Amino acid sequence: MAAQTYALAAVMEDNYAVSFPFFGAERRGAPVMAFTRVDKDVIRIKTQIYEPDYVVVLDETLLETVDVLKGLKEDGMVVINTARRPDEVQLSREVNCATVDATSISLELLGRPITNTSMLGALARATGEVSMESIERAIMEKFGGKLGTEAGEKNARAARKAYQDLQVGMCRGGKDFVPRKEWLPTVQEMPLGGSIGALETEAGLVGIGSFVRNKTGDWRTFIPHVDHDKCIGCRMCWFYCPEGCITMEDQKAVIDFDYCKGCGICAQECPVDAISMERERR
Amino acid sequence: MVVTGDYSAAYGALICDVDVVAAYPITPQTFIVEDFSEFVADGLTDAEFVKVESEHSAMSACIAAQAAGARTFTATASQGLALMHEMLFVAAALHLPIVMPVVNRTLAAPIGIWCEYNDTMPERDTGWLQVYCETNQEVLDMVIQSYKIGEHRDVMLPVMPSMDAFILSHTVEPVHAPSTDEVADFLPRYQPQAILDTSNPMTIGSFAPPEYIQEIRYQSEVTMQKAREVIQQVNDDFAQTFGRDYHGLIEEYRTDDADVVLITMGTVTGTAREVVDDMRREGKKVGLVKLRFFRPFPLQELRRVAENVEAMGVYDRAMSFGSGGPAFIETRHALYGLDIPVVNFLAGLGGRDVVKEDVRLMFEKTLKAAKEGRAENETVWIGTRGVKP
Ligand code: SF4
Ligand code: SF4
Numbered sequence: 193m194a195a196q197t198y199a200l201a202a203v204m205e206d207n208y209a210v211s212f213p214f215f216g217a218e219r220r221g222a223p224v225m226a227f228t229r230v231d232k233d234v235i236r237i238k239t240q241i242y243e244p245d246y247v248v249v250l251d252e253t254l255l256e257t258v259d260v261l262k263g264l265k266e267d268g269m270v271v272i273n274t275a276r277r278p279d280e281v282q283l284s285r286e287v288n289c290a291t292v293d294a295t296s297i298s299l300e301l302l303g304r305p306i307t308n309t310s311m312l313g314a315l316a317r318a319t320g321e322v323s324m325e326s327i328e329r330a331i332m333e334k335f336g337g338k339l340g341t342e343a344g345e346k347n348a349r350a351a352r353k354a355y356q357d358l359q360v361g362m363c364r365g366g367k368d369f370v371p372r373k374e375w376l377p378t379v380q381e382m383p384l385g386g387s388i389g390a391l392e393t394e395a396g397l398v399g400i401g402s403f404v405r406n407k408t409g410d411w412r413t414f415i416p417h418v419d420h421d422k423c424i425g426c427r428m429c430w431f432y433c434p435e436g437c438i439t440m441e442d443q444k445a446v447i448d449f450d451y452c453k454g455c456g457i458c459a460q461e462c463p464v465d466a467i468s469m470e471r472e473r474r
Numbered sequence: 475m476v477v478t479g480d481y482s483a484a485y486g487a488l489i490c491d492v493d494v495v496a497a498y499p500i501t502p503q504t505f506i507v508e509d510f511s512e513f514v515a516d517g518l519t520d521a522e523f524v525k526v527e528s529e530h531s532a533m534s535a536c537i538a539a540q541a542a543g544a545r546t547f548t549a550t551a552s553q554g555l556a557l558m559h560e561m562l563f564v565a566a567a568l569h570l571p572i573v574m575p576v577v578n579r580t581l582a583a584p585i586g587i588w589c590e591y592n593d594t595m596p597e598r599d600t601g602w603l604q605v606y607c608e609t610n611q612e613v614l615d616m617v618i619q620s621y622k623i624g625e626h627r628d629v630m631l632p633v634m635p636s637m638d639a640f641i642l643s644h645t646v647e648p649v650h651a652p653s654t655d656e657v658a659d660f661l662p663r664y665q666p667q668a669i670l671d672t673s674n675p676m677t678i679g680s681f682a683p684p685e686y687i688q689e690i691r692y693q694s695e696v697t698m699q700k701a702r703e704v705i706q707q708v709n710d711d712f713a714q715t716f717g718r719d720y721h722g723l724i725e726e727y728r729t730d731d732a733d734v735v736l737i738t739m740g741t742v743t744g745t746a747r748e749v750v751d752d753m754r755r756e757g758k759k760v761g762l763v764k765l766r767f768f769r770p771f772p773l774q775e776l777r778r779v780a781e782n783v784e785a786m787g788v789y790d791r792a793m794s795f796g797s798g799g800p801a802f803i804e805t806r807h808a809l810y811g812l813d814i815p816v817v818n819f820l821a822g823l824g825g826r827d828v829v830k831e832d833v834r835l836m837f838e839k840t841l842k843a844a845k846e847g848r849a850e851n852e853t854v855w856i857g858t859r860g861v862k863p
Contacts, residue, residue: 262591275641296530340515374685375687376685377686379692379693380684380688380694381688382668382689382693383668383695384569384668385567385568385569385630385667385668385678385690386679386680386681386686386690387568387569387667387668387676387677387678387679388668388676388677389668389674389675389676389677399677400675400676400677438855
């Protein structure tokens with residue numbers, strides 16, 4: 193949505209723009225990529241972007257595992273959602289860096305940790321490629337139409353706040369990233385039809401049982417907390433948890449944080465509000 | 475025995491000792507299912523007969539059973555095959571060698587129950603092997619061969635032997651049936667690649683991002699290409715064991731010194747053999763190619779035949795509207811770069827009888843194209859009121 197809104201704002205300023213998402217495993221807030229190209233001329237190329245001018249990082253936890261600067265042009269810029277100042281952020285190399293605490297802004301103004309509209313304001317300021325006025329108009333058109341004028345205005349305010357709060361500087365370099373090993377079998381190595389049991393590969397275990405090793409809890413921005421004094425053991429959270437990571441011990445819900453992705457569904461479903469979602473502190 | 479094509483298919487499954495049958499009846503395939511359920515009721519087989527509520531479920535049940543290591547069988551026709559469409563891709567991509575006779579019946583609208591290939595032709599890209607039969611004997615023999623071809627280590631693909639509605643399915647003719655023991659010697663037990671087994675779990679047919687699917691597609695192509703050799707091997711083994719030789723991907727009939735050949739599929743082939751003999755007696759050098767396998771398509775075999783003739787006719791019992799008959803389209807692809815006229819004949823759609831005069835007209839048009847070095851019309855509709863052939 194954010195990438196599309198940025199494209200819309202660019203078009204409002206007589207540019208041509210193209211924007212598209214690439215989804216992996218799906219969950220609200222799960223790591224996804226989106227790409228946007230802006231040009232004065234018609235854009236014909238249909239590929240993903242491998243050498244961007246700007247990289248926007250909505251989820252700070254990704255900085256630990258992914259070299260977000262990979263492919264970024266020498267004079268490019270990275271815009272990050274973090275409470276830290278640019279010079280407090282260490283990445284693989286020293287580049288132009290802008291930071292803003294979009295999560296706090298979104299929580300304050302929208303009541304939810306959905307940071308994409310705030311980051312649009314940050315991006316407008318960081319790049320100077322699109323005016324803040326166009327971003328606001330685009331947000332009103334994209335979000336206002338669908339969610340109502342009030343929601344549109346709230347999102348526009350969040351963007352404006354991020355625009356104002358943005359800090360621009362340089363990040364520190366020198367952080368080492370061990371390139372993530374991927375299992376990329378050839379036709380000959382691929383089990384016929386892709387049917388696999390437990391398979392040891394150069395990238396670790398794949399297939400059956402691999403989740404025992406591949407913990408997915410580090411995707412979390414929010415962490416559920418169960419108040420066992422309030423919990424009545426009704427199992428609603430257990431029933432709804434999409435990760436199957438809740439068990440019942442002595443009639444109380446217990447969460448396995450190795451796999452909990454912080455989606456908040458359990459908190460939503462609990463009939464006695466025994467579960468609260470709190471900011472994850474790492 | 476003197477039996478129908480439907481009975482031949484059911485009997486084929488019986489003597490191949492299938493473990494699971496899941497099928498839903500549809501005219502004109504109904505008797506395949508009924509006959510097999512009688513075998514079960516009479517205690518002739520200990521196969522599990524799964525009654526399902528639709529063809530989509532039938533194929534789903536077969537996929538699951540085959541993935542659990544069972545040799546499975548089903549059969550369908552027309553609308554039933556169309557309803558299975560999405561599951562056909564699953565069976566093929568997972569390399570599950572299910573065997574499914576299809577009785578070729580026209581696909582609505584209008585509703586008809588007679589023969590046309592517009593049901594199986596749209597399934598030619600699913601990854602199944604397709605073979606079209608001429609006689610009830612061939613139906614029975616191809617059920618046996620289909621298991622042996624499909625289950626071959628280098629292939630592992632599902633097979634669809636098909637037969638013409640009523641012209642075979644409901645017609646009785648003498649069929650020689652081998653015994654279960656003879657078949658058991660010819661066809662070893664099914665050795666699955668991957669088995670759903672709770673003590674040794676597997677993921678079959680799971681999610682795959684773009685990093686993986688293209689390699690899996692390539693495997694489908696490799697195995698389909700491998701099937702060419704395996705089809706020939708199994709044909710030759712079968713001929714040696716049972717004394718009936720179908721010659722593999724295609725069968726040539728009196729093509730040796732022919733000036734022109736006609737390519738036919740299914741039962742029209744039998745009638746066309748008669749026409750070839752008649753015309754040969756008149757001194758006309760005509761020959762016939764029976765296109766047996768449509769997948770894999772006999773590209774080299776047809777090209778080799780074409781290299782020695784002056785023109786080719788291709789008979790189709792289905793039309794790919796806006797292009798041509800499927801057999802014609804693919805034959806021309808096989809013949810690319812060869813400078814001979816190729817003429818497409820459409821006849822027998824919706825089950826209209828294709829008679830000797832129709833076939834003779836096809837030969838005459840092909841002879842004329844040979845003489846003139848070009849086809850007057852590339853696509854000729856035969857026996858269509860209001861349309862000049
Ligand atoms: S937040 Fe709750 S529902 Fe969501 S994954 Fe964690 S435990 Fe399950
Ligand atoms: S839904 Fe709430 S009350 Fe029910 S088991 Fe879960 S935490 Fe306890």
